[in-house]
Amino acid sequence: MSYYEIAKECFVDEINVDNYIELPGSIVAYEELEMAFDKPFKMMLLYGEPGTGKSLLLNRIYDKKKYQKEIHLIDTPMLDEEEFFRKLFDILIQKPMPKGTKVDFNTFVEFCKVIKGQREIIILLDEAQLYPKKILEQIRILSDTGVLKFVISIHKTTDEDIIAKSHFQTRIWGAIELKNATKEELKTYIHQKLLKMNQFEIANQIKQKNIDFIYKVTQGNFRACSKLMFTTFEIYQYYEKNDPSQFGKDKFSQKFLEMAAIAIGAIDV
Amino acid sequence: MYDIPELEKKWRKYKRNKIKKPILISLASLIIISGGLIFFKTYNYNLIKIKITQNEKRVNNNQKTQTITKNVNNSNTNINNTNNTQNNNTPSIVIQKVDKSGNPLIDAKPSQNDNQSIDLTKATIVKPNIPDDDIRVIGFDNNEKNKIKKDYSDILIPKKDSEELSIKEEIKDLEERFRETQDAQDALKIAKLYYKLKDYKKAESWAVNTNNIDGDLEDSWLIFAKAKAKQGQRVDAIKVLQTFYDETNSYKAKKLLDKLRRGQPF
Numbered sequence: 001m002s003y004y005e006i007a008k009e010c011f012v013d014e015i016n017v018d019n020y021i022e023l024p025g026s027i028v029a030y031e032e033l034e035m036a037f038d039k040p041f042k043m044m045l046l047y048g049e050p051g052t053g054k055s056l057l058l059n060r061i062y063d064k065k066k067y068q069k070e071i072h073l074i075d076t077p078m079l080d081e082e083e084f085f086r087k088l089f090d091i092l093i094q095k096p097m098p099k100g101t102k103v104d105f106n107t108f109v110e111f112c113k114v115i116k117g118q119r120e121i122i123i124l125l126d127e128a129q130l131y132p133k134k135i136l137e138q139i140r141i142l143s144d145t146g147v148l149k150f151v152i153s154i155h156k157t158t159d160e161d162i163i164a165k166s167h168f169q170t171r172i173w174g175a176i177e178l179k180n181a182t183k184e185e186l187k188t189y190i191h192q193k194l195l196k197m198n199q200f201e202i203a204n205q206i207k208q209k210n211i212d213f214i215y216k217v218t219q220g221n222f223r224a225c226s227k228l229m230f231t232t233f234e235i236y237q238y239y240e241k242n243d244p245s246q247f248g249k250d251k252f253s254q255k256f257l258e259m260a261a262i263a264i265g266a267i268d269v
Numbered sequence: 270m271y272d273i274p275e276l277e278k279k280w281r282k283y284k285r286n287k288i289k290k291p292i293l294i295s296l297a298s299l300i301i302i303s304g305g306l307i308f309f310k311t312y313n314y315n316l317i318k319i320k321i322t323q324n325e326k327r328v329n330n331n332q333k334t335q336t337i338t339k340n341v342n343n344s345n346t347n348i349n350n351t352n353n354t355q356n357n358n359t360p361s362i363v364i365q366k367v368d369k370s371g372n373p374l375i376d377a378k379p380s381q382n383d384n385q386s387i388d389l390t391k392a393t394i395v396k397p398n399i400p401d402d403d404i405r406v407i408g409f410d411n412n413e414k415n416k417i418k419k420d421y422s423d424i425l426i427p428k429k430d431s432e433e434l435s436i437k438e439e440i441k442d443l444e445e446r447f448r449e450t451q452d453a454q455d456a457l458k459i460a461k462l463y464y465k466l467k468d469y470k471k472a473e474s475w476a477v478n479t480n481n482i483d484g485d486l487e488d489s490w491l492i493f494a495k496a497k498a499k500q501g502q503r504v505d506a507i508k509v510l511q512t513f514y515d516e517t518n519s520y521k522a523k524k525l526l527d528k529l530r531r532g533q534p535f
Contacts, residue, residue: 032523039518174520231271238273259280263271269283 004240007202008233010193011226015055015075017063021192023185026053029176033061033151037069037122041173042143046153048178051223054153057178058124071122077130084135088148091121105138112145121148128152180220187211189222190229205252213257217266224266231260436462453483460492472496487519494522498529 010019020026029046036044046054055075062073072091078084085103090096092111097103128136142148156177181189190211194203218224235256239246247253261267440462447455460475476493479486490513497506507529514522528535 041518173518174523234270235273235276238270242273255280258283259273259276262279262283263276267283269279269286 002237002240003199003202004233004236006197007194007199008230008237010197010199011230011233013223013226013230015059017056017060019193019196020056020060021189021196023181023188025179025181025185026057029057029178030061032174032176033057034065036151036174037065039173040146041149042146043149044151044173045175046151046178047156047175049156049180049221051221052178052180053222054178055126058126058151058153062124065122069122070119071124073124073126075124075126077127078135079130079132081132081135081138084131088123088142091123092148109141109145112142112147116145116147119147122151123148124151124153126153127155129154181222181225182220183211183215186215186218186220186225189225190214193226193229202252205250207252210252210254210257213254213261217261224264227264228257228260228266231263232256235259235263433466436466440466451482453479453486453489456482457486457489457492460489460496464492464496467499469496469499473500487513487517487521490519491521491525494525494529495535498535503529 033044033046046057048054058073058075062071065071074087078087082102085105085108086097088108089103092108125131125139131139139150139152143150187208190206191203194200194206214225214228218228232253236247236253239256247256258267262269440459443455443459443462446452447459456475456479460472460479463469463475464472473493473496476489476496479489480493483489490510494506494510497503497509507526510522510526510529513519514526525535527533
């Protein structure tokens with residue numbers, strides 16, 4: 001496997017908590033979320049633009065806390081009410097639901113009230129903006145029981161207002177906003193990603209000029225940055241195979257970066 | 270995988286455009302600046318020329334502009350009178366040649382025998398009947414501009430002051446209303462406005478007023494703490510805010526607490 005192939009793998013768009021890069025912004029968000037777990041909250045709102053690391057943060061906190069707390073992560077939105085309650089039943093009763101049955105919502109709420117004080121279940125709900133309003137309303141009622149606590153992750157769009165204001169206004173204990181990285185954070189992010197895979201040489205080749213360009217075209221968005229870097233190393237691979245004279249071994253190619261930016265549509269020609 | 274040769278073509282185009290753009294912008298800027306300079310020079314020259322001729326004492330600011338017309342022919346004609354009537358509101362130069370019968374000569378060339386010349390520099394030019402001091406060439410004469418500034422400094426209010434003035438007026442209105450309503454929201458707004466004016470003592474006092482009416486208003490705690498901290502009582506601010514935070518787990522209070530503890534600006 002060539003260096004560039006390994007480097008490319010560093011930037012695959014996947015949620016892998018082992019590859020989590022701790023940056024000042026994400027550390028603060030993590031700590032706030034962690035701190036919230038110890039408070040009597042009903043709901044926490046986690047919001048930010050796509051690609052700011054919300055899903056990764058949820059996965060990370062789930063991974064860290066799963067042995068200490070009764071915590072569950074629902075990372076794929078469940079648009080069907082029946083499916084959603086099957087999952088909740090599974091979480092609450094810790095047994096799969098018998099076939100040919102369905103959850104009666106009122107009974108479910110009553111059950112929660114009965115076990116209040118005995119259990120405290122945290123449910124991390126990713127991509128919550130995709131849930132139908134009816135389910136959101138049921139989540140609101142369930143959170144009132146004090147047994148099920150929800151961390152709701154949503155994109156920062158107008159829907160955020162709908163969720164934050166109409167449904168959960170009084171229930172939301174706190175809101176954590178995840179923002180795009182600063183230039184310094186982006187630099188650390190790229191370097192750390194490469195260093196985790198022992199790509200010291202390539203990491204050292206990426207200079208401030210390259211970082212400035214990456215920041216300019218991605219605006220510090222982690223997903224966009226990963227996509228750009230992934231494509232850049234893909235281009236590297238091509239030239240390594242077909243025309244190695246196109247790049248120097250000791251300098252990161254600004255040309256390939258620009259080509260990658262064109263390829264992913266980050267800059268117009 | 271992308272079509273790399275095609276991508277490289279696009280990259281070359283991108284590079285060309287990248288180089289072209291600044292060159293085109295520079296050229297366009299150069300042309301605009303040159304044009305502007307030429308226009309400026311010509312216009313400035315004309316203005317100076319007119320000003321030189323306006324050196325006589327003026328009597329009255331409101332008196333209408335008078336035009337003195339120089340007749341080429343000694344005979345009296347009504348033509349100039351007519352022109353004077355029509356143009357007596359605006360400064361103008363009227364140079365008119367007429368024939369013996371008093372008709373205007375339109376295409377007549379100047380004769381050497383004539384006592385008059387149509388050379389503009391020799392003609393008497395319009396005299397606006399206003400004092401020299403009131404003639405301003407705004408944009409060209411910095412001394413004049415400075416003079417205006419000096420003369421009217423007492424009535425010209427800087428933008429910042431006018432903002433302050435409007436905030437003060439708003440406070441006045443709100444205070445009057447508060448006397449009748451005793452509304453916590455009004456009191457809070459007053460506290461915020463005083464804070465904006467950097468009158469931290471009053472901001473603190475109004476935050477307390479707000480809190481006495483409604484102790485659940487998060488902003489009143491925040492303003493109180495901020496105003497305290499601004500007055501150098503950071504420890505007190507932290508204590509108060511901590512109490513509020515312990516009761517409410519307010520996210521904003523937490524953020525402010527963190528900032529206060531770290532000595533960060535807020």
